[in-house]
Amino acid sequence: MGELARIKRNGLCHGCGACATAVGGDKIKMSMTSAGYLRPEEQQPLATADEEIVQKVCSGAELQHLPSTEVSYDRSWGPIVSLETGFSTDADVRYLGSSGGVISAIAIHLLETRAVDFILHTSADPNDPVGNITRPSTTRAEIIEAAGSRYAPSAPLADLEAYLSRERTFAFIGKPCDVAALRRMARSDPRIDRLIPFKISFFCAGVPSRKGALAVVEKLGVEQNELVKFSYRGRGWPGWTRATRRDGSEEKMDYNSSWGYILSPRVQFRCKICPDGTGEFADITCADAWYSEDGYPDFTERDGRSLIMARTPSGRALLDTIRQAGALSCESLPIADIRKMQPHQYNRKRAVFVRLLAMRFKAFSTPKYRGLSLLALALQSSPVWLLRNFLGTYLRLRKSESL
Template identity: 35%
Template sequence: MELDQGQLRPRRTGPPPARVDARRFRAVCPGVHVDAARPVGSRRHATLGPVVGSWRAWATDPEIRRSGSSGGVLTALASWLTESGEAVRVVGAAAAPDPRRTMSVTITDRTSALRAAGSRYAPVATAAAPAVLAQGSAVVAKPCEASALRALSGSQGPLLMSFFCAGTPNQAATDGLVTDLGLPATAPLARLRYRGHGWPGRFVATAQDGTEVDASYHDSWGKALGPTVQWRCKICPDGVGEASDITAGDLWTSDERGYPVFSESPGVSALVARTERGADVIRRAVAAGVLVAEPVDPETVAAVQPLHRRRRATLLGRLAGARLAGRRTPRYRGFGLTRLALAEWRDTVRTARGSFSRVRAVRRSTG
C-alpha cells in the first residue's frame, strides 16, 4: 500500500501469482461489497449495528485517559491485553518517524500502547501489517479494515477492536494544515498529534526546535481534514465498526439540537461490545481495574453521533445518485438502507440529486 495523490492504494511489487482467487477477493474486499454483521447473541440497532452491551467508559490510568482521543479505552485495552498475556501483540497505528505520516505498529506493552494513543486522521494500512492474522494478535483498525479481516478470518480470528470513523482525510490535508498554522513544509517535526491531552483535545504540531502550532478540534477536523475524506468513505455503510468485537467512540454531551458540544473536559468513551467475545473482554478489563464502565442505552450513544445517523439514513440516495451518474459503487447487504431511506425520504431525494450532480460534474471535468 503506497500513497497515491494523498491516499493509500495497492501497488504490485512482484509478478502476479499463477492463480488469482477472484471469488475470495470479492468476498472480503469492502470496496466490492459489505455484509452487515449479525453475530450470535447480539441485537441489531439501526445506527450502531450489532450490540451485545454498551457502556459509558474511560481508562482508570490517568495518563492513558488523557493521552487518548476520548476516554482512552482502546489504549487501556491494548496495554492490558499485552501486559496480562491475553494477547501476544496488538496491531494498531501511530505516528511514523516523520510525524506528519502515520504507520502501522505493533504494541507489546503499556509504553508502546501510549506511543500509539490518540486518533490519526490520515491514511494508514493497518490491515496490511504482516502480524494482523498471526496467532495471538489483537487488532485496532478502521471499520472497513475490521470488515475485511472478519470476512477473511471469521469469528475465530484475532480480537478485532475498532472505532467510530467519519472517513480517511487526504494526507495533503495534514501537510497543508501544519503549513497553514505557520510551520514550513520543510521543517522537521518532533511530534504531531491530532487529538488527546484533553477532550476533544487540539491538533498540535511541534517542530524539532520546539516551535509549536495548534488548532482546535473544530478547526482541524471540521475545516481542514474532514472535507478531504475520500469518496469511498462518503458512501460507507459502516462508520461504527460493526464487524469488530469491540468498538469505541466519543460519548459527547449534546446541545438542545442534539449536536455534540466540544468543550474541553475529561474524556469519556462510548464502548460497544458487538460479540460475546468482546463483552467478555470488557467485563474482565473492568474487573481487573483497567476500565470504569457504566451501562448506557444504545440510543444514548446513537443520539450524539448525528453524522453516522444521517449518513446511514440517506446512504441509499447517495448510492442511487452516483450510479445514475455512471459511477460504480460497492454492494451492501443487511443494513436496512431501504427502510431508513423511506423514513427520511425527503433528505434521501435531496442527497440523491446532490450526489448525481457532483459525480456527473467530476466525470465531465475528467473527460
Template identity: 35%
Template structure:
C-alpha cells in the same frame, strides 16, 4: 431486477477487479489487497489525493484477483453480526450487548490517549493478562509524521507510543499475511473498513478466526486529509519541516500539536483545527458512501461521549463503549473487573443517537448514495441493503432524492487511475 442486473454487470466488468475498485473511487486504502497479492504484484503508495492506494508492479493473476474481490471492504461490507445472539440488533446501530461510558483508570492513559483512553486501556489489559501476544494498530510514522504506519505492540508501553487518534490515511493490513504467518494470538484495532476486511478474510482463511481474539474499532468520521491540508496551508506550515504530528490526545479532546524541525511547535485547540464536526472535514468519496461507519463487525467500538458539536474547551477524559459481541462484552467486563477501565454509567440507544446524531444522518443516507455509485460506476457493493433502504426511505422522498442526486454527481467526478511501478521510497503509509 435493477440490483441483480447491476451486480451481474459488476462481476463481468471488473477485470482486474482491484483496478476497477480503485478507478471507481471505492478503495479505502486498507492494504489487504497488497498483502494478498504480495510485494512483487501490489504495493501501497500515495494516490492522486495523497491517500493510500495499491500500486501495480505486475499483472494481478486471476485467482488472486478473485480473492481480493471476495475480501475488499470497498465493495463488500456484509454487516454480519460477530455474535448473532446479541440481545439487541438495532436497525441503525447494529448488534448491541452493552452501551456504556467510562474511562481508563490509569491517569496517564486517560490523559494521553484520545477521549478517555478506552481503546488503549482495553488493549493494555489484553496484553498484560496474556489474552493476546500482541496488538495490531497504527501509530505516527517517524519519517513522515503526517502519515501513519502499522505497529505490532507487545506490551503496554508500546501501546502508548501509538495512543491517540490518527485522522489521516493508513494501510494497517498491507502485510496482514505476514502477521498471520507469525501464528500468535493477537487483537486488531482499526477503522470499521479495516475490520470489515479482516472479517471478509476470515471467511476464506481459517487462521483469522483462530488467531484474531478481538477486533476493536470506533465510530468513524472518515479520513480528514482534506481538512488537514487546508489547515496546514492556512497556517503556512511547510510540510517538509514537520517532525511530529498529534491529531488529538493529551486532554479531551486535546489540542492538535505540530513539532517543527527548528525545535519550535504549533498547538491549536481541537475545534479550531478540525472544525465543529466531522461533516466539514472534506472526507474522501468512499467515506461519504460508507455503509458501516459505526463498526458493526467489530467486537468492541469506542466513541466520543459528547454532544453533536466539538466541545469549546477541555473535558474530563471519557470514552463510550459498544460491546457488539460476547467476546467484546467479556473483554470490557474483564478490563473493568481488573481496574483497567472504569464505567461511569450505562447508556441508552437514544443517548447514543443524540451524542452521535451525524452518524444517524449519514447512515440514513447510505443506501441512495450507494445506489448512485452503482448507477454511475457499475459497482454495487455487497452490504445490508434491505436494512439500509428501510432507514433511507424513512427520511422521506426529498431527502432520499437529494442523497441520490448528490452522490451521483460526485461518483461521476470521482475517477482515479491506478498507479504503476514502485511507489516512492519515502512513502511510509503502511
C-alpha cells in the same frame, strides 16, 4: 476490466491493504496517489484466481452481516451486546487518548494479562510526522506513545501476513473498514480467528487525504522541513491538533477548526457511501461520547469520555474482565442516547441508500450491502433530506474526474 481495476475505477477502495496481503505483496503494493490516498497498485498482471481473491476480501466492494440468533441488531448502530460510557482509570491513558482512553486501556490490559502477545495498530510514522505506520506493540509505554487519533491514510492489513506468520496471538485495532475486511479474510484464512482473538475498532467519520494534514500544517505556519511531530488529537478531550518544530516550539489548532474545516472536507469519496462508520464487525467499538448542546456535539475541552459498545459475546466478556480489574470506570447508556452523541453517524447510514442510487444514475458500480437495513433506514427518513443527499452525490460525481 479486472476486479481490482473496477473497484478503483468506481471509487470503492478504502485503502486498507487487505488485497495486498491476500494476493501477495509481490503482486499488489499499496501506494500513495497524487490525491493523497493509499491505493493498491499491481506489480504484475493479476490472474483470474487473484481477481477472485480480491473480490472475496474487499470490504469496499461488499459488506454482509450473516443472520445471528445470539446478538440483537439495531438498524442504526449494528450488533449490540452491551452499551456503556466510560473512561480509563489510569489518568495518563485517559488524558493522552482521543476520548476516554478506553481502547488504549483495553490494549494495555490484554498485554499485561498476557491474553495476547502483542497489539497490531496504527501509529505515527517517525520518519513522516503527518503519516502513519502499522506496528506491533508489546508494552504499556508503546501503547501510550501511539495513543490518539490519526486522521490520515493507513493500510494496516497490507503487511498482515508478516504478523500471521509469527504464529503468535495478537489483538487488532483498526478502522471499521479494516476490521470488516479482516472478517472477510477470515472466511478463507483460519489463522485470522485463531491468532487474532480480539478485533477492536472505533467510530470513523472517514479518511482524509494526506493533503488535509499538510493543509493544517500550513495553516499553523509550520514549514514541512521543520516539522518533527504532528498529533491530530489527544492530551485532553477533544484535544488540540499540534505541530512541533525541530527547535521544540509548538503551534496548535482546536479540534473543530482542524477536523471541521480542513480535514473533513478532504475525506475520500468511498467514506461518503460507507454504512459502517461505527465498526459493526468488531468485537468492541469505541467512540467519542460527546456531550450535546442544542442537538450538536459540544467540543469544549474537558476530561475524556468514551462510548463503549460490545458487539460480540467475547467482546462483552473482555470488557467485564477489564472493568472488574478496575481499569475502566463505566456506566450503562440507553441506545437512544447514541444519536445525541454521534448525530453524523446516525445520519450518514440513513443517506447511503440514496447515495448509491445517485452512483447508479451516473453508471458507476456500487458496493453490495446485505443485512445492513439501508432501505428500511431510508424509508424512515425525510424525503426532502434524502433528495438533497441524492443530488449532492450526483453533482459530486458529475464534477469528479476520478474517485
